[in-house]
Amino acid sequence: MPINHDTNFLQNLPKNCAVQFLDRVERSANREAFRFPRGEAWESVTWRQAGDRVRRLAAGLLALGLEPEQRVGIASSTRYEWILADLAIMCAGGATTTVYPSTGGEDTAYIVGDSECRIVFAEDESQLQKLRDHRAELPALGKVVSFDAALADGDDGDWVISLDQLSELGDAHLAANPSAVDDVAQAIEPDQLATLIYTSGTTGKPKGVRTLHRAWVFEGEAIKAQDILHEDDLQFLWLPMAHSFGKVLLSTQLACGFATAIDGRVDKIVDNLGVVKPTFMGAAPRIFEKAHARIVTMQAAEGGAKEKIFLKAFEVGTKVDELKLAGKPVPLPLKVQHALFDKLVFSKVRERFGGRVKFFISGSAALNADIAAWFHAAGILILEGYGMTENAAGATVNHPDAYKLGSVGQPFPGTEVRIGEGGEVQLKGPHVMAGYHNRPDATAEALTEDGWLRTGDKGELDDEGFLRITGRIKELFKTSGGKYIAPPAIEAKFKAICPYASQFMVFGAERNFVSALITLDPDAIAGWAAENGKEGKDYTALVNDDAVQAMVGEYVDQLNAQLNRWETVKKWKLLDHDLSIESGELTPSLKVKRNVVEANNKDLIASFYTS
Known part of the structure; x- marks a missing residue:
């Protein structure tokens, strides 16, 4: 099946992220939306339950006086409450400003101050303390909402409230204004600010990327248009939600309606995959490198016949892959060998990841083609994609029915890619940022006069439109x-x-x-x-x-x-x-x-x- 390049979906995009979410709640009310760990067990909520909680929180933000496009920070690891906060901010017409939980106090204060956050959701005592230490430098910050209810009873007075207290404010607001959240959601224009994501950057102070509602809506709907994810899929989400890769997967969930299991603890990824048994997951290449290394070294440690079978299996799997990818028939003796090794070796590798994975999505850095080929030989497809925070994370991606290992795939429908001067990859489309917050100089450097985003990456397009990234121009x-x-x-x-x-x-x-x-x-x-x-x-x-x-x-x-x-x-x-x-x-x-x-x-x- 050829990849879908049809751009008709662009004519019927939801108006904004809030409408996209509220529509999903209506369409999929009784289906599972999210599951998350509570102690040793996993708790599940439907779209209706999530929608009710988000409405109350959004109304609470409105009760606190939040106005359109005003910034609200989230300083937290990846967890269900992060998602609730983000959706509530957007449904209240605000703009989510993300802060990694690992960000130091000074940089946290810089981000909250530069973005002029009115409110910040803080995960725990460590995140709250960063704000306390710099409170005098943050005159715009009027309220902190803690995910830890106990922190609302501390010595901060009414400066710190809990999620439940915010919901109670929302209940009172909705009692007086029943349609308040819907009215605000419908009024949000596609070109209003949805997020400020501060790029962690490998040099200098972080820059706040101004991403509009139309960008996130486009990303999710462009993936939906490719018909690779559906309501009956299950995502495992561990990626930092402060990063655009995590955020775009949430946009995709709103567009496609699948359920997501959320746990941001990196050391629990492999264990969680075995329990959750997802059909897909997004990850950075380092996760695949570690998994590959772990499996290979474990087999080497066993030695003897088991190691020989393991090595022979991948030798056969690689031969079969090479023939298939070249469009050549696989000889019967090789097919028989492959079927045997699939039962003895490859099925056990797949089982480590839950046994139901249709594909993984790799992004945020380059995935080594040899590691991608190793997984592919075991029957695990890793679809590498490409993008950056400045274009809402996704610009190109391989497709289960149209992929080339070592490439980052073909452009999303509605995305344009060109190779500019010096071999630089440049992007254009509805997902390109509005610019850097308070940084017109940096914005002018990043965007060409005709609206193309300069990525700083060196690459090449083949005759089928597959993009290969060959390095960072500045790193050469x-x-x-x-x-x-x-x-x-x-x-x-x-x-x-x-x-x-x-x-x-x-x-x-x-x-x-x-x-x-x-x-x-x-x-x-x-x-x-x-x-x-x-x-x-x-x-x-x-x-x-x-x-x-x-x-x-x-x-x-x-x-x-x-x-x-x-x-x-x-x-x-x-x-x-x-x-x-x-x-x-x-x-x-x-x-x-x-x-x-x-x-x-x-x-x-x-x-x-x-x-």
Whole structure:
């Protein structure tokens, strides 16, 4: 079946996100909308139940005096209450301003202050304390709504109220004005502000991306138009809702009507997949890298016949895939082998993810094609997509019936993609931002005079319209020998080869060779240590262990064998810690802040070229 490029859906888009949600509540009233953990069990709510709660909260915001397009912050991890708050803000005509729970106090104050938030939903004591510490700098902030009811009884007076107290304000408002929420929802124009998402950025202060109602509505309806998700699907959602990838999946849910199981605890993803048994999930590539590494290292640890069967299965699976993707018939003996290995190996891999996954969606960073092919051989399809916060997260995506591994797919219907000067990918469509909040200079740099978004990514379109991203333009560097290096391509190759790697960062701008800094995945290397008589050693001790150094060195040699001579890594070093969001070396969407890592290790990198 060919991918749907029909743009007729653009003629019948819901007016705004609030109307889109309220219409979904009416159409799917008794169907499951959300499920979420309560202790050890999962609680489920219907669309009607969610709709009733959102109306009360929205009315509460109106009772507090919220006016159209005024900003309301959410400082919280991904949880059901985040969704309720976001939907209530939009139904009250406000604009959601997102704050990652890991954001420090100063940056939280900067975001809340720059956006002039009138109200902030705060998850817990730690988020509330950030606001308390900077209250004097936030004159516009009149009220904090805590997800933790106990915090409303503290020493903050009526500055802090609970969700239930906000609902009670809403009840009183609705008693006096029964149609208040519906009236506000119907009055919201498509070009009104819906969200301010502050890009975590890999450099400088975060910039607030002004995304309009029409952008989020378009995103959800464009995915619905491709007919790949339906009411009977079940999503597992763990992504940070402060990130545009999480937000676009909510827009898609409103358009398609499927249920979503929500739990933002990253360490619970694999366990939750086995319990929830979703039909699809969105994730960053790091999640797939970790899952791949975990399965491969577990099999290697078992050794013997089981490991041989495992390796042979993927050898056969890869051959079958190559033939199918090339449009060639699969010989009968190979089919029989594949069916056997599917029963012995691949079905068990799929079961680890719940056994019902139709596809995963990968976004926010580049997915290594070898890892995508490995999953595909096991019967797990990862559809890689492409977009950025500045275009409401989605611009292109592979389709279950039209995909190319290693590409980020074809444009959404209604989205235009062109390759501009220097090979830059540029985007145009209803989803492109209105600009950066209070940053006309940055807006002028990001948007061309004719309305195209400059992505800063280098890419190429093939003759079927599939887009391939070849790197960040600013990340490309030239060695002193005049050769251009694309770090992401080299880095992704290493992480596909080495199951113990967490991060691999190459350097060498204006130098005579390429060097690298490497971090290991703490869980993976702890497993290796247990199998190699080094159990109990901490991470720092392990990365300095001669056997670990030799093992990593062998993987670097494997990498170099696949590279051009001028790309090969001549010197490298294992860092004594893995990169983390808390250390400031990763963004909340798990992208490496290359400039921070480079600055933190300036002397070490310099030593590669002086010793």
